[in-house]
Amino acid sequence: MSVGKIFKFHNDLDTDQIIASQYLLLPTIDEMKEHAFESLEPEFPAKVKPGDFVVGGENFGCGSSREQAPGVLKALGVQAVVAKSFARIFYRNAINIGLPVIVCRELPDAVKTGDEMEVSLTDGIAVANGKSYSCTRLPAYMQQILSQGGLIASLNKEAR
Secondary structure, X not given: OOOEEEEEOOOOOEHHHHOOHHHHHOOOHHHHHHHOOOOOOOOHHHHOOOOOEEEEOOOEOEOOOOOXXXXXXXXXXXXXXXXXXXXXXXXXXXXXXXXOEEEOXXXXXXXXXXXXXXXXXXXXXXXXXXXXXXXXXXXXHHHHHHHOOOHHHHHHHHHO
């Protein structure tokens, strides 16, 4: 994985704060992504670049079970979401669509928006501000699922 910029958010970040419910009526994820984090960081879609990271605290992605929440982050090119912990449904939806979600207990308190970070899914290490942090080490099969675009895409490839 490559180096990317961090966009840091708070504990208990709700899926409605990632993508508000009124935008779920838009026909495509590409149209929805322009409204990501609108209530917290209106400039996020313009500032985030492919390969950047979203970092959160505890219980990232709580709230509604909308697959569009990780979907808009992936569509904007977010490389991975790193947080102290995740709401189970957000975690599962992210894996389903192919967005890496990494638990890293210490890193979120040590970084801020604008810092640069690098994450190794294979080694379970994140490096930011010259310091290494131990994170979830994703097993090879999980990395394969993510590299194929998520669980659904992976299953579709196996079915052929």
